[in-house]
Amino acid sequence: MLSPSEKRDKIIRATDLDALSCRYSTNNKSYFQPADNYINKIIASYQNHLQFCKGYSQLSAGRTLRSVFNEQKLPLINRGTYLRTKVIDLVVEEFIKEFKQVQIISLGGGSDTRCFRVFEKYQENIKYIEFDFPESVKIKKLAIENDEELKKLIGDTAEAKEIGTKEEFVQLESELHTAKYHLIGFDLRELDQLNEDYIDKDTPTLILSECVLCYLTPKENEDIMSYWKNKLDKRCYLIYEPIFFRDTIGLNNVKLTDTSDIAGYSGSLSNKEWISTTELNRINRLELIDELEEIRLLFKHYCLCYGELHNFHFNGINKYKWMIE
Numbered sequence: 001m002l003s004p005s006e007k008r009d010k011i012i013r014a015t016d017l018d019a020l021s022c023r024y025s026t027n028n029k030s031y032f033q034p035a036d037n038y039i040n041k042i043i044a045s046y047q048n049h050l051q052f053c054k055g056y057s058q059l060s061a062g063r064t065l066r067s068v069f070n071e072q073k074l075p076l077i078n079r080g081t082y083l084r085t086k087v088i089d090l091v092v093e094e095f096i097k098e099f100k101q102v103q104i105i106s107l108g109g110g111s112d113t114r115c116f117r118v119f120e121k122y123q124e125n126i127k128y129i130e131f132d133f134p135e136s137v138k139i140k141k142l143a144i145e146n147d148e149e150l151k152k153l154i155g156d157t158a159e160a161k162e163i164g165t166k167e168e169f170v171q172l173e174s175e176l177h178t179a180k181y182h183l184i185g186f187d188l189r190e191l192d193q194l195n196e197d198y199i200d201k202d203t204p205t206l207i208l209s210e211c212v213l214c215y216l217t218p219k220e221n222e223d224i225m226s227y228w229k230n231k232l233d234k235r236c237y238l239i240y241e242p243i244f245f246r247d248t249i250g251l252n253n254v255k256l257t258d259t260s261d262i263a264g265y266s267g268s269l270s271n272k273e274w275i276s277t278t279e280l281n282r283i284n285r286l287e288l289i290d291e292l293e294e295i296r297l298l299f300k301h302y303c304l305c306y307g308e309l310h311n312f313h314f315n316g317i318n319k320y321k322w323m324i325e
């Protein structure tokens with residue numbers, strides 16, 4: 001039996017499956033170009049190992065996976081997933097180009113495949129750290145360690161791991177460390193107990209939070225943001241969340257935009273558009289949407305926010321259009 005707080009955390013962890021199934025659907029509908037071939041590798045790990053996670057049996061894991069991955073996603077979901085992935089990729093890319101040697105920290109990274117795409121393109125000078133709950137991390141770790149391509153990308157030399165029982169899954173360490181990649185099973189609400197050995201305090205750092213903080217209380221969010229503020233001198237935040245912390249955390253150079261504007265639905269044109277008209281036309285043709293007014297309003301609720309701390313400054317962030325800055 002799960003306690004009420006374990007039940008709540010199980011529901012929060014399951015949001016990773018939602019995010020993964022959205023990316024899966026978006027990829028299948030050809031929004032991502034080139035296609036994201038890493039998504040299926042993580043899904044395979046979920047198919048093999050979700051049954052060993054707390055609160056699941058073989059039967060319930062199979063049922064859960066069938067229901068999330070067989071469900072047809074609305075065009076609105078596919079378009080939104082594409083847009084958020086694309087804009088965060090653009091900022092990450094600019095950040096790497098500007099600072100050359102960087103650290104990227106992904107809070108609640110879940111099954112996100114961005115780290116693999118980054119390492120595919122940049123083999124050197126990037127340190128990528130991902131945090132998520134231990135069980136979610138184990139699923140990703142097993143996806144990596146049982147796949148030669150993923151292992152090579154992150155520079156892992158560990159033997160493939162076969163996990164066949166709940167006990168073996170419980171025993172598996174919820175961490176994976178290589179020279180450039182750190183996958184850490186950790187509850188972000190307990191950051192004061194984090195082993196900081198893997199974090200560079202002086203490297204320019206981009207902290208990503210994509211649909212993660214919204215599952216925590218305002219106090220927990222503030223504690224997480226404050227923790228990073230106090231730990232690193234050179235860093236900025238990029239968050240795709242319906243919240244921001246200009247006053248409580250004391251961020252500089254704060255910028256905000258929404259998915260509606262990024263998608264070109266606001267009607268205001270600029271020479272700093274995130275996505276070219278040709279590309280927007282391509283994705284708009286993939287699935288027809290009748291209710292443009294509805295999508296425009298819904299996308300207004302999904303914000304991309306950016307802020308800097310201390311005296312750190314990232315020029316490349318000005319390359320793109322922000323609604324508020």
Ligand SMILES: C[S@@+](CC[C@H](N)C(=O)[O-])C[C@H]1O[C@@H](n2cnc3c(N)ncnc32)[C@H](O)[C@@H]1O
Pocket residue numbers: 012013014015016019020107108109110111112131132133136186187188189209210211212215216
């Ligand atoms: C909606 S998913 C998003 C995953 C990923 N950022 C993405 O965009 O694909 C939210 C993720 O945040 C993680 N998460 C939420 N609260 C957390 C906490 N307190 N500690 C660690 N991870 C957490 C969940 O386990 C889940 O993987």
